[in-house]
Amino acid sequence: MKILVLSLLRLGDIVQHRELVKSLKASYPGATVDLLIHSQFRMAQDVIPEVSNWHHCPRQQLQQILVEKKQSPLCAHTLLKKMVDKINDEKYDIIINATHNKFSVRLMDVLRAKEKRGMRLENGRKVPDWNRWQTYMNERFSEPKGSRFHYLEVLHRSLGLEPLPLRETSSVEGDLVLLQVLTSDAKKNWGLGKFRKLADELQAAFPLKKVFALCSPSEQVEISKYFSDEQILAPRFDELPDLLNKASLLITGDTSVQHLAAGLQRPILSLFMGSADSVKTAPWIRGAHLLVGSVACQPCKHSSPCSQYSHLCGDSLGISKVLQVASQILRKENPMQANTSLRNEFEVTLWTHYLDSQSPELTSIPMAWTTVAKSWKLEFIDFEIDCSRLQRLISQMSSSLLANNEGNFEVLQQEAKSLSAEMKNRYAEMQDSFTLLSNALSEPAQSHFAQFKRIKSAWIELEQLTELRKQLLAKIKFENISNEVMDV
């Protein structure tokens, strides 16, 4: 069996896709898995040995031809066709699009295989989503919208694959403490000055360790303004695995090096700020530690500049806090991790059932939920009342639309929009249940009919989630909780 995965994103994503390659090999024993990546990220080839063959998309060259106009646009066509022909000659059994952008979706339309998975077009038309996980991926991962699940989990399930169990951080000691001091996005950087102070304090506290600032060779000049040459390591990408294997700890932002270290099961302390989303792109490994900036605007959009007067999320992570957690990890003490709340656990279970299109009948309910379920139930009753208000407004919108009363439609839409915004604040834990509805009510559409179609479909999702929530809560009552507690 021959499988091709389209991994047409950035370096960090390609490194993360190593997990997908491993899962595919586990699901299809004996299969060869090839990857299509952008030529500029060829260095990833050296760190993903599970891939049999690599294909390269000359994206930068294509863009240069089309934008700079120093070559005929037909050259771009010729180059891309050459790549497509080469892939089609391989006669793949399965082609998987692990990329969520329009280019890859279009490419899927010209690539041939017995089976295709992931977002794609078929003769110019969008192929319906494979499952709800795929819809979730499309809705939550193209923009900075919250997700209850890690990127790799959603990606796997959207492709009908089970992710391999999370591995534990290795306890093998190393001499080095590595500080990956820059990321690909200025908003995700903690600051070179802060890293320098941290390096000094760590070195003083752990004289037997060697603390280094880690960077790519192209970043060395910038780093050398803060670190001496002896304090800097600027390895090639293929040299990183060896180096990381010698590390007791990697302190990093949301970078490809973080994902590489997770793949090698090395101890990681990640500093998440700016566009880095601590749920979506945390290190895919048990025992990694995360410190997350605490400001309301975080995580922000990847491509846009910081909207604040200063880098508030970075400022909210103090050197002393990072030093404290890093020291605890190095001393093998277990730093206090922000516990996933029981409520979040409940919502994750709920969403998993919804996205798997399963009823919660077979779910076993954690005992811990029973102690707090009463307050959930109370909150949920209020939530249901507000939902019925929303439902009434939506049904009135439908009547206005049928009566051609566009003015009234807009008034009702405004009212529903305000109510959903109010609900978002009131029911913070459940707000992702009506994210889709809030968006459908706010985002402009080509016509009122088109808008109403979106509102209706978002409402159906909310209704189904509400029904599931009811069933799940009822199950807590039935199995684990006395009638007295639930009698509210």
Added chain:
Amino acid sequence: MRADFNISEHLINGLNVPSLDGDLFCSSRDPIREANAWVASIAKLVQPKSKVLVLGLGAGFHIQAFREKFPQTPFRILELIPQIAHRHPGLSQWIDLEIPSNVEIDTELLILEFRPAWLGLENEYLEIQRNLLHQNPKSFCSAAQTAGLTFTATAKDFQIKALDWIFNPENQSEEIKIWRALRELVQ
């Protein structure tokens, strides 16, 4: 095309510089700096496998700077004024005085312009550039046909962002699908 070229020589910063009817073929202040700036502006476009065609020789300082920066890159120069071409006997093996009649699609070919050297023949060079880059319907169609592509082009077809015909949902040929994919790269 204009045939009478009254070329004379001037001394600028100690350098011999040609002029046409009193106008110089390069900067009157600092030709070397101008040439280096031009090379810097095109440097990122030159790939290891690139073959370069420079439109315009003029005073020739930009060619000198180019050869210094990219000694391994094969190149040719198109110069339409014979007197200018003859001023640079050392470059004669790389100079063409006529437009290549049929430029096929060559993904390594980079067509660079040095506008100060187009003096007196700006329109002619521009037309040649448009032809070579398939930026007019005739050359576009002819080159596309040679490459085995089937669509017919209109005047704006070569602007990838304005490829109206790619939106025709009826056309689902592989060729058109590839254009559609390319278009996504420049959105």
